[in-house]
Amino acid sequence: MVVLRRIGGALPTLFAVSLLVFLFVDLIPGDPAQILAGPTASNEEIESIRKFLGLNEPLLTRYGHFVRGIWDPAAATSFRTHRPVVVELAERLPNTLIVSIGGLAIGVLVGTLAGIVSAMRPGGAADAAITVLTLAGISMPIYWLGLLCIWLFAVNLGWLPAAGASTPLHFVLPILVIATRPAAMFSRLVAASLTEAMGKDYLDTARAKGLSETRVVLAHALRNSLIAAVSVAGVQFGGMLGGSVVTETVFGIPGVGRLLVDAVSRADYPVIQYAILMFAVFFVLINLVTDLLTQWLDPRTRDQERPA
């Protein structure tokens, strides 16, 4: 019921996004017909292509066509390839999801472990090393880190392929690179939450029951610390989808991010519009999943959802 209510509540947001995406893309400088026709084309040729693409139609008609394309693939085709945009997106999406979900999973795992280690021995050598690494992880631009990793692991050591997506090995470097930021964020977040939770009375009760310190941390303190982390994970995942543009370009991965970059440079309006709309739907879904997870972890938030 909650899920249905939340999805219903997201519909106006998605309508607003569709309208904004449509209008903003229309405002991008450059005429798709002119770009397709090339710099030597005459006005008549450009006009003929514009007519073929339906760009001369009134704004409202084109918006109607755009909305129809959401459920009718035949109405939403790429200006460049003439294939349905949904097919183009479906072909690229798995690669984007592999990198994003893989990066998030590794980031969460490594970050959580590092956070626990930091919180168990605050001020120790491990904590200091983790602090330095997390600072580096947060401040290093993904683009730069990607090129450094290619130089080290592909060119010099020859352990991993430099670019492409034809084998599982091709995904190792991009996933590791994209995992650095969430790992760094989680490490700081988990360490701070755990340190705060360690002084709470309910942990003393747990300790008094004779549980080991590791058990106290993992079974009692960590669950509460993860509540804030889940919200951050949602935001991070959304950010990683957006950041796929950079990662996919550096590592030559054929994902939605690359598709979007190409579409923008060639003013392929339908691809830009539907790709952004798809990202918006993802953001809404991620928010929903994050909220549900938070409610599961923290029963108090569930109470708030009950009608008065």
Next chain:
Amino acid sequence: MRSLRHSCTVAALVAGLSLATAQAFAQPAGVLRVAVGADPATFDPAFNDLPVGNAVDLAVLEGLYRLDLQNNAQKNLATDSSFSPDGKVFTVKIKTGRTFSNGDPLNAEAVAASFNRMLDEKTGSIYRGLYASLGTIKAVGEDTVEFHLAEPNGHILMLLANTAASIVNVKALKEMGAEYGRKPVGSGPYMVERFVGGEGFRLVPNPKYAGDYPATLKAIDFSVVPEDGSRMALMETGAADIVERVPPESIEAINALKSAKVVTPPSMFSINMEMVLRGPLADPRVRKALNLAIDRDGIAKGVLGGLGTPSVGMVGPGTQDELRKTFPLIQFDPEGAKKLLAEAGYKPGQLALSFTCPTGRYIKDVQVCQALAGSFENVGIKATPLVVDRGTWTKVVGMEPAQRTDNMGMVGRATAGMDYTLYRLFFTGVGANRTGYSNPRVDGLLKEGRATTDPARQKEIYGEIQEIVWKDQPFLFLWYQTQAIGVANRVQGFAVQPNETLVFDRVTLK
């Protein structure tokens, strides 16, 4: 008897070995790995606009004619051609018994259908305008195709030799729809076996090919890697045999490898600053002053890292060289420029000019713009470079001269032949003439040149046109691009056309 038996055994052994050797030579061997920078979204020749797409079309499809490495039109499917006495019908005889890779016959009817499809408004081809002069195409019997021309065109071979005029299988296209763009059914030596959007594609030999350029490789694997550094890493790690678009800063690193070298074939891409011929630039003295203010050699070596040759003519090398005319390099002469500006009535600091440049469209375009601004400032012109994104740049340089608020725009051109290039740029009032250039003598010559089929007369006409344009200086003539391609030592017989199309006809691997 024994000697006879011995002779027979030797003969049999020799024959067997010869057969085995012949078979070894006949069978394509090895997989060539090519890393390209741009993503060819489609191989449909009616829509493809990238050199990598041209390379695939050249390997997978066939045209009536094809360009050789000097951009001369050579017969391919065509065996003979002739104009009607009034020059309105161009007849081409084609080879018989040829088929597409799916077994469909490639006869006159298939050829006519392919051209008529491109010229059909409903197809929406980006080349319809370029080929509009072909008029209507009719099949006569199995082996004759007639082009009923919309207007006499003495440059038709150049049009037919372009990969945009490759013969597509219209029947297969109707069945496959937009997917045809990924796996075109052609009659060339190779077929597209696999296409993964944004990642790469693989070409394999077409067993039904019966032409003069049979496949020499077991497969050609293309990977699409847009980031320069990552693409160069593929060459350095030996994961690619050929890498396209080596940036100037990586040439040294690739040349230092034991396994590969950078080749730098010429490109017909001519990069210029096209002036809007009104206001101060309506005065030929100002245009000449701007051309004198530029240190072309310095830009080619210092900014372009050697990947450019200073311009010595309106069109780039390889643009129908038999009709191309070159002139002495415009010398760098800032003092002469200042003198001419003073003659035109401009004191230092009085003339202000702005010019539009793209970002990342041409090699070091932004840096060249900054260098040009410095050169103009040097001769007392207030210069404002407007460096904009590709979309804005396309819009600005495509505007009518009257709508422009800037004075010049950087544009590179590499088009199919002399007539097409010059007519569109310099004939008075044509929709693609974005400078507003108008010269009655040039107009007359352009019309005459288009209708002339006599090569000697064409040479005279286009020589005069190029001389007038070079003298009028409607452009700030800059440089011809040089291609830089990393090629592994194990690759033999690789070639590149001046229009930047990679040619795999004779490639073998050591």
